[in-house]
Amino acid sequence: MRRFLLSCVPLFVAATAVAQSVPNTTLPAGYQRLAREVLTEAVNTNTSASVGSTTVLANKFRRRLLAAGYTPADIHIVGPDAKNQNLVVRLRGRTTGRKPILLAAHLDVVEAKRADWSTDPFVLRAENGFFIGRGAADDKSGVATLVTNLIRWKRDKWTPERDVIAYFSADEESDATKGVRWMLAHARNLIDAEYCLNTDGGGVDLVNGRPRSFGVEASEKVYVTFRLEAINPGGHSSRPRRDNAIYELAHALERLESYAFPAQLNEVTRAQLERSAALQSPDTAADMRLVAQGYAGGVPSADAQAAMTRLSRDSWFNALFRTTCVATMLDGGHAENALPQRAGAVVNCRMLPNDTPAEVEQTVRRIAGSAVTVTVIYPPVSSETSPLRSDLMALLDRLSARYFPGAPVIPSMALGASDGLFLRNAGIPTYSLSAMAGADGESNEHGLNEKLRESSLYDGVAFWNDLVRELSGH
Numbered sequence: 001m002r003r004f005l006l007s008c009v010p011l012f013v014a015a016t017a018v019a020q021s022v023p024n025t026t027l028p029a030g031y032q033r034l035a036r037e038v039l040t041e042a043v044n045t046n047t048s049a050s051v052g053s054t055t056v057l058a059n060k061f062r063r064r065l066l067a068a069g070y071t072p073a074d075i076h077i078v079g080p081d082a083k084n085q086n087l088v089v090r091l092r093g094r095t096t097g098r099k100p101i102l103l104a105a106h107l108d109v110v111e112a113k114r115a116d117w118s119t120d121p122f123v124l125r126a127e128n129g130f131f132i133g134r135g136a137a138d139d140k141s142g143v144a145t146l147v148t149n150l151i152r153w154k155r156d157k158w159t160p161e162r163d164v165i166a167y168f169s170a171d172e173e174s175d176a177t178k179g180v181r182w183m184l185a186h187a188r189n190l191i192d193a194e195y196c197l198n199t200d201g202g203g204v205d206l207v208n209g210r211p212r213s214f215g216v217e218a219s220e221k222v223y224v225t226f227r228l229e230a231i232n233p234g235g236h237s238s239r240p241r242r243d244n245a246i247y248e249l250a251h252a253l254e255r256l257e258s259y260a261f262p263a264q265l266n267e268v269t270r271a272q273l274e275r276s277a278a279l280q281s282p283d284t285a286a287d288m289r290l291v292a293q294g295y296a297g298g299v300p301s302a303d304a305q306a307a308m309t310r311l312s313r314d315s316w317f318n319a320l321f322r323t324t325c326v327a328t329m330l331d332g333g334h335a336e337n338a339l340p341q342r343a344g345a346v347v348n349c350r351m352l353p354n355d356t357p358a359e360v361e362q363t364v365r366r367i368a369g370s371a372v373t374v375t376v377i378y379p380p381v382s383s384e385t386s387p388l389r390s391d392l393m394a395l396l397d398r399l400s401a402r403y404f405p406g407a408p409v410i411p412s413m414a415l416g417a418s419d420g421l422f423l424r425n426a427g428i429p430t431y432s433l434s435a436m437a438g439a440d441g442e443s444n445e446h447g448l449n450e451k452l453r454e455s456s457l458y459d460g461v462a463f464w465n466d467l468v469r470e471l472s473g474h
Ligand SMILES: [Zn+2]
Pocket: 001, 002, 106, 138, 139, 172, 200
């Protein structure tokens, strides 16, 4: 999970802002207890890639869900090997002929070293209103949200108007080959849906304890990595040649450094700018509006171009507006007193979803020049921007006003990548909206002492109950 981060750019906070805590949760006490119990079970079951297993956790949930009234035919535990199984649960709806809605969370977590943490990362701890443990936020809060609601819906004997599928993936934190990619290749029928709502991403930003924005990721950048290499016969360093592998590579990297891919907006980034401008300082807001209007198609006005240049000085805006490529690793030479026979660099690019991989590769080759070869070492997986469905956006506006008053719903393009990438690529539009509230940097996902506010879990569970019921016939 990557929390929705407008806050990479400092949020503008009015001097008159008054600290106010998040409203008390509306989740009934019995479901607060259940959510806490499920989160405890989830965190206390190690699902890291090294020594953990998603299969163990999937089976624990299977027992819970059977006890709640699901039948064995509703629950599937599938995957490529014994250790990395995925869990799929189907809540059967009335037969309406409509494709199901998919809900997603991931079971696996990033590694956590016991010695570095203040207490055991795989034992959930509650302290000062926070849950602390590996996965407390990313993404076992999402897992607990879905499992708790699946049980609640069964107890309430709720029948949605169409099937609702909950998918709990393995292997999200590495390359998803045992998780969502495996599912799409081998068991797509189990998770095929009209669209997907993902708990892993988005989130509610709190500033001075007040909800400031509700994030929905509807698009993400595409990851692709190249190796640039210069090769040369070399020779004795006492007699330098005109051509030199290290210099040729260095020149290519310099050209890459100074190159800027063309700026462009898509439906999601345009809405992101429009809806979040009001949260920024007046100058930044004015520039964001100029860019949103000016880059809506056709040639942008001089004013819009100037605003784009100003905003692009900030690395976060720059990454939002264009494909970026940057050198991340370097190697070369074989002896102190020899001319280099080989020099290489790794260049990692994050493509805008509208750019085509072939064009980006061509651009990198052109910049590298004839003396430097370019090979793809991590091929891109294209990912279309998910259309901002008006039914979903209107509902989120309403629910955000109810749960997080004053927080506008802001669609966003994530700069990283997640399971949503593969689902979008497979034609299942995906919206990541954890609805978990926290201050910037507070949850420390992937880091030490990962944590989540207790109230955020309960609000999140209540929010997702309303969200799914309102989308599927109450
Ligand atoms: Zn995650």
